[in-house]
Amino acid sequence: MPKLKTHKGTQKRVRITPTGKIMRERAYGNHILSKKSKARKRVIKSTASIKGRIKRNVKTALGA
Helix, strand or coil, rough: CCCCCCHHHHHHHECCCCCCCEECCCCCCCCCCCCHHHHHHHHHHHHEEHHHHHHHHHHHHHHH
């Protein structure tokens, strides 16, 4: 079977840590920030890990 091509859109949006976790950025952090609370903006700034079935789909898209 031939190799799978890497999905470039996914590659730009996620990164794999040395331990194998897949990390992503959170949404809603680019504009209209004045109405969002400081606590909410702090949460938005942090990265989140991808879990479960979606993690498997992302790994397939990355060819990893």
